[in-house]
Amino acid sequence: MSLQDYYSTRSDLISQDRARRRDNIRLASLTEAEKRADKVVRDIRAAEETSVWNSDHESIKNIFPGMEFLTGSPILSTSKEAIDATRLFKVMTKMPKGALLHAHLDATADKKFLWELALRHPILHVRATTPGPVSAANISSALPEFMPISEPQLSGALSLTDAGYSADKWIPLSQAREAFDPALGGPAGFDKWVLDSMVINPAEAYGTHNTVTKIWQKFVTTFRASTGLFLYRPIYNDYVRQFFLESIADGISYMEPRINFYTKFMFDASGEQNVPHREWLRDFDRIVKEIKEELKNEGREDEFFGAKIIYTTVRIITPEELQWYTEDCIALKQEFPHLIAGFDVVGDENVCRPLTDYIAPLLAFNARVAELGLDLPLLLHAGETLTDGGKADTNLYDALLLGTKRIGHGFSIVKHPKLMDMCREQGIALEVCPISNEILRLTSSMPMHPLPIMLNNGIPVALSSDDPAVFGSMGLSYDFFQVIVSSEVTGLITLGQMARDSLEFSTLPTSEKEEAIASWERRWHRFVEEVASLDPSA
Numbered sequence: 320m321s322l323q324d325y326y327s328t329r330s331d332l333i334s335q336d337r338a339r340r341r342d343n344i345r346l347a348s349l350t351e352a353e354k355r356a357d358k359v360v361r362d363i364r365a366a367e368e369t370s371v372w373n374s375d376h377e378s379i380k381n382i383f384p385g386m387e388f389l390t391g392s393p394i395l396s397t398s399k400e401a402i403d404a405t406r407l408f409k410v411m412t413k414m415p416k417g418a419l420l421h422a423h424l425d426a427t428a429d430k431k432f433l434w435e436l437a438l439r440h441p442i443l444h445v446r447a448t449t450p451g452p453v454s455a456a457n458i459s460s461a462l463p464e465f466m467p468i469s470e471p472q473l474s475g476a477l478s479l480t481d482a483g484y485s486a487d488k489w490i491p492l493s494q495a496r497e498a499f500d501p502a503l504g505g506p507a508g509f510d511k512w513v514l515d516s517m518v519i520n521p522a523e524a525y526g527t528h529n530t531v532t533k534i535w536q537k538f539v540t541t542f543r544a545s546t547g548l549f550l551y552r553p554i555y556n557d558y559v560r561q562f563f564l565e566s567i568a569d570g571i572s573y574m575e576p577r578i579n580f581y582t583k584f585m586f587d588a589s590g591e592q593n594v595p596h597r598e599w600l601r602d603f604d605r606i607v608k609e610i611k612e613e614l615k616n617e618g619r620e621d622e623f624f625g626a627k628i629i630y631t632t633v634r635i636i637t638p639e640e641l642q643w644y645t646e647d648c649i650a651l652k653q654e655f656p657h658l659i660a661g662f663d664v665v666g667d668e669n670v671c672r673p674l675t676d677y678i679a680p681l682l683a684f685n686a687r688v689a690e691l692g693l694d695l696p697l698l699l700h701a702g703e704t705l706t707d708g709g710k711a712d713t714n715l716y717d718a719l720l721l722g723t724k725r726i727g728h729g730f731s732i733v734k735h736p737k738l739m740d741m742c743r744e745q746g747i748a749l750e751v752c753p754i755s756n757e758i759l760r761l762t763s764s765m766p767m768h769p770l771p772i773m774l775n776n777g778i779p780v781a782l783s784s785d786d787p788a789v790f791g792s793m794g795l796s797y798d799f800f801q802v803i804v805s806s807e808v809t810g811l812i813t814l815g816q817m818a819r820d821s822l823e824f825s826t827l828p829t830s831e832k833e834e835a836i837a838s839w840e841r842r843w844h845r846f847v848e849e850v851a852s853l854d855p856s857a
């Protein structure tokens with residue numbers, strides 16, 4: 320074989336190997352600006368691979384592109400801070416991301432923002448889950464919980480750290496904060512304790528809780544700590560608004576957040592727990608409209624197409640209880656057809672009930688939806704696991720048999736060639752959450768993530784952030800960054816394909832989808848021109 324023949328056969332083999340990829344068509348018809356922009360990004364990435372990620376500094380060990388997102392070291396306080404300082408990340412922040420299709424609303428807006436909001440509401444009370452006072456010995460495992468209470472509480476103790484504090488006694492938040500034991504840092508120590516309880520810290524992810532099972536034990540407590548704040552209507556309103564503004568600022572133009580409707584009533588401004596789900600939707604709807612109007616007035620209507628809600632409850636309930644939620648979801652869809660995107664059940668798949676427990680109510684849901692002629696698909700989590708054949712892994716069979724329109728995570732689908740074929744052939748997109756998967760210990764770092772297998776098998780992928788407020792990965796830029804630095808095949812064009820696919824596989828009705836995609840294409844071409852004009856060596 321001549322060298323020329325060898326290299327031609329070699330390039331044919333590579334093309335065949337990549338023949339199923341969805342970015343092929345885009346790659347085959349690149350504009351000049353796209354070619355230049357792709358090259359600029361590859362050059363910046365290559366330069367930073369040495370200048371940022373391959374430091375010879377003695378105190379830094381194991382630094383590499385796509386490394387653990389929360390990792391710290393003596394001179395690099397976190398991987399995230401190193402990412403913030405890169406040119407590649409700045410490019411990512413400017414990229415139009417399309418839709419955010421997988422995020423749990425109560426874990427989306429910045430926790431510091433949430434905490435600042437909380438401190439403005441004197442009605443809020445706090446308690447600790449410890450049997451007695453919070454102390455140096457138990458503070459790392461003690462959880463704060465919050466509730467708006469209008470009647471002054473006489474707990475007998477001034478603060479959570481008083482010797483007389485006993486379990487579950489509510490104390491006004493500002494008082495508890497001011498009187499927090501100076502030995503534990505006083506008010507600043509209180510703030511730190513609360514904020515640490517609502518996020519995952521590197522020492523937990525990579526040390527004390529370094530398995531899927533253990534990190535989930537910590538993860539669920541972050542929701543337990545924040546839920547009393549999130550479910551207070553005035554905070555919920557400001558929070559939802561902040562989620563939109565932060566997302567739009569990061570280039571996300573449409574969102575389908577999941578809202579957890581497990582709790583049936585939210586607390587109203589006066590502390591009564593009487594706000595039904597339909598009011599949560601009305602608030603959400605009003606805020607979407609207000610922001611659209613504001614952006615329109617600024618000539619920025621291309622930046623935001625609105626948002627819909629994926630109705631969720633948690634996989635701890637009985638099949639009978641699930642029926643209440645499916646009926647609630649259908650009633651809400653009938654009242655707010657433009658607001659409800661679909662239905663899902665959430666929670667740690669390795670621990671919670673498998674989908675097989677819910678087949679009857681979910682089949683009944685599908686039948687009722689069809690009978691009523693509603694556009695209300697299942698959008699199920701499945702395969703968020705390391706198991707091979709465990710209940711979380713086999714949830715993938717049920718999600719597909721139940722007709723899920725997309726799969727939340729689908730991390731373990733790469734073990735199932737037939738299921739990957741089904742996704743490709745039927746256009747079932749995966750909502751892939753890279754940083755979530757790494758922090759929740761499904762992958763040690765990004766280069767081990769199965770995303771390239773999914774892409775090479777031609778499955779549509781929408782990159783998603785899952786719980787960015789818990790992971791400190793606000794917006795989508797960090798997830799896009801971790802993906803692009805962890806593959807030599809993936810460049811700007813592959814990211815563009817995933818961004819476009821996030822709109823393509825959203826639940827927007829056809830005409831709105833076309834409009835959203837056309838607007839995304841306009842922004843994409845402006846972005847590409849800008850990147851193409853950068854000097855990679857500057």
Ligand SMILES: O=c1[nH]cnc2c1ncn2[C@@H]1O[C@H](CO)[C@@H](O)[C@H]1O
Pocket residue numbers: 423424425539542577578579633665666667668700703755785786
């Ligand atoms: O990655 C995930 N997989 C499954 N469930 C999740 C994930 N992230 C958050 N939640 C669940 O969503 C609810 C809050 O809205 C919580 O129940 C949390 O456990």
